[in-house]
Amino acid sequence: MATQFRLDDDEVVVIVGSGAGGGTLANELAQKGVKCVVLEAGKHYQPDDFENDEWAMFNKISWLDKRISAGGWHHTKTYPNLPAWIVKGVGGSTIHWAGLALRFLPHDFRNKSTYGHVDGANLLDWPIGYDDLEPYYFRAEKKMGVAGTAASGLPLLPENNHYKVIAAGARKVGYKQIVRPMAINSQAYDGRPGCQQLGFCMQGCKMTAKWSTLYTEIPKALDTGRVELRPQSMVLKIEHDKSGKVTGVVYVDPHGHTQRQAARVVCVAGNSIESPRLLLNSASSLFPDGLANSSGQVGRNYLTHTTAAAVAIHQKPVHMYRGTALAAVISDEADPNPERGFFGGYHLEGLSLGLPYTAAFMKPGGWGRDVTSALEMYDHMSCVWVCGEDFAQEQNGVTLHPTEKDQYGLPVPIVSKTDHANDAAIRRHGLAQFRKVSEAVGATRVIDMPPYPASHNMGTNRMSAKARDGVVNKWGQAHDIKNLFISDGSQFTSSSAANPTLTIVALAIRQAEYIAGAMQRKEL
Template identity: 55%
Template sequence: MKKIANDEAAVVIIGSGAGGGTLAYELTAAGIPCVVLEAGPFLKSEDYHNNEWEAFKQMAWLDARTTSGSWRVAKDFPGLPAWIVKAVGGSTTHWSGATPRFKDYEFKTKTTYGDVPGASLLDWPITLADLEPYYDRAEIAMGSTHRHGRPALPANNNYKVFANGAERVGYKLYATGPYATNAEPYDGRPASIQDGFNFQGDKNKSKWSTLVREIPRALETGLLDLRPDSHVVRITHGADGKADAVLYVDKEGNLHRQAARVVCVAGNSIESARLLLLSDSNRFPKGLANSSDQVGRNYMRHMTGSVYARFDKPVRMFRGETMAGIIADEAGNDPARGFVGGYYMETLSLGPSFLASFVEPGAWGPDFTEIMEAYANTAGMWIVGEDMPQATNRITLSDTARDQWGLAAANVHFDDHANDVAMRDYAYDHAQKLYDAVGAVASHRTPPYPSTHNLGTCRMSERPEDGVCDKWGRAHDVSNLFISDGSVMTTGGAANPTLTIVALAIRQADHLAAKLKAGEL
């Protein structure tokens, strides 16, 4: 592994997940040395616990956070608004693996939807055509099933119930993917062993993550200086307004300064916004790159919810992949349903301890016992769709909570938009009808979990006053500062975001490499 001196102006990447890990590999493969600062430890696949709560405590970002707003998460999990990973590989080590693409209209929702009261809709400064070649590269890198000749995953029982229900209610667009989990050996990764532990880290390495693919390959180039347990606390700038260094704390609490030629922030939408807000100065009194006052705003987490259905015979949803199928019939825009945008239905299985915690937080008594006693006979799905960006949904610095380094924690404020509520109610109803069609004896609507899809907060915009960065992810205010994660998403679309984050990172890496080699950065 390359060692880069702290006084050597380097390309510094903050975070090693879908955006940061991909960027590190693409840049080092192009011959550009990089420092990656990862706040969490370097956990290997063999280190994972295949036990839900042990794995959660091992992997999850559990630093202090506060929560506000009327969303259900603020009541159920006030200290855990998001369920993301603090470790090398970031949340790609925890994600389900679903890889649908954004649709064309989802890059131009302001034009498509018009004025939606209360929503801060904005067309992206790029189109689907701009991203399509990078979607191809991302799908090939990740090994997405159903794409580029990759075979489908086998159907487990949870999917069979799901697919039979889809057929009976008239849906046509259902399949066991696309997922970035191998159905057969591919790209150095083995086939899935159908072990059902995707959320706990994949010990088998059949699911794509930057921990499994991009980080090792970047290290093999000899150009990556990977520093785990390195929590970035501030980005500094010179008199010219350009970023000049990154300050970070190691696990012993020692403060370090890494000089920077370019800084790429990929800490997830919550931490990326928080870091910019913490990096205020006389020149940037509202936070670094925040002359527009848009840093932290337009936080999106997708419209979500789950439905668990009980049957008179065993389903054993826990056998096979955690997520094993997708229905896309409702993913298009059809305002006749009573809302704009669309949503996907995706199979989901939780283990008994997680189901007990999340199926109806705070519940107890006979109804709760009935749900848990029927675990073996239960099938489950997650609904995930586009939520409306709102300027008031935002990440700010908490007035009350401090992290372990004494810095203001992030406060996550979120209120559902009326469009989100209408979509969720419609999706709940149609999910229950699907299960009724295959003989469910009962079903339960589970409220949203802590956020796993964290988007917006540093959105792309054509005009500097409307967002934080341009179409390449470069901050409007700081010419050598880039945002490299889901923070850049102008709107959220219906699709799970990881594929799009990876495609954007590959595109950004090409742009950065060209600029660096031309001496323009």
């Protein structure tokens, strides 16, 4: 029988969200003897619910509650109500992610020290460094089965055609760091099968070869008998007592009834839009600007990575859709080199798109011979996603709409984002380098595409050494409220050029150690 905790059990840790942060945290705490209630806004899908169909799965699992795109980015026109492409369901965006598990580089934790003052940016060093996180990166790679790492011992995934085309072009222009640390089983591992190269990684892995908290961390947590999972439970606000200590959360259950779950500790892991939104919606007379917001930084410094995309049309068929969604990753440009005309760096990630997504993203809302002539050559295409460091800007972030409400009666979030000049320079450089890589192996046409809605959402509740500069400390613990934690990518102080999931998992493992220890010492 599934574990059930009483609504008035004030000894449980309440975790809001079940993705890379929340799902991992629940399992790590459960293994240490801590009781947890996981509240997930979305449904509890199973691998049998996954379809090898891009649009069917987009409509089934995406977070499509109304959001408003604002600011200077092109989403205000191309995706006015879809600023982010994330999942609403148990497992969160680990259902949708492509599986690339890159570590941050040491300089990524010293953003301000590395670049100095940058006009228009709100840079800050993390209160932790690479050495603090390195042992947790190793544990995360082992947990997730990252192929090609010493932690997992798994061999690299096979080189598909998409990989070979991009890697060949990269080597011809002098690139040497062509990597692919993927959290996808290259052979049976951790009770799950090896990858069958189905190619629909971002629609949910039917084989369960790709790591997702849906079928790794969450089931293991439930098996301990110390965790209760409540799907379709949208958290409305976090409550506190007169001293400011968090006491529980109010949520809407699957039947539309409002419930209150008491808590000893609350951990928020709802992604970088929903997490600050929840803190802002939890404003009270004691916290008039929102919970944990004495700095005024809740919802600010939104980071998405500086992204761009392009497809190249080659002389012979490539069939990029065969094999894992993500192929070769060129990492030579990830190290900072100001001689290129910008701070920070980027990865060139060979990310395949199915034909429906290629048609939708190539020229959003557009059509014509330039589009159709390209689509006719779909089987000859390679595709790249530029993933670069995004600079924090205080005005980029999440605010609450003054009048418009969603189906739960909550203010709709407004997600504002405007490029920094550094972001635009990275985007231009990355697209130009992909063109060189593609033309080096005979591409006849390269088509630049506008970035898609953000899958990598970071910042908005950032870590800081001093309370005035951010929202949480080095453990993800709110500066203002000691039994409130942020457990997702919203705690990131900088974006780096690396995909965020591995770092979210490493931080969750580290945070679980701290919370369990503090509870044992009666500090929480």
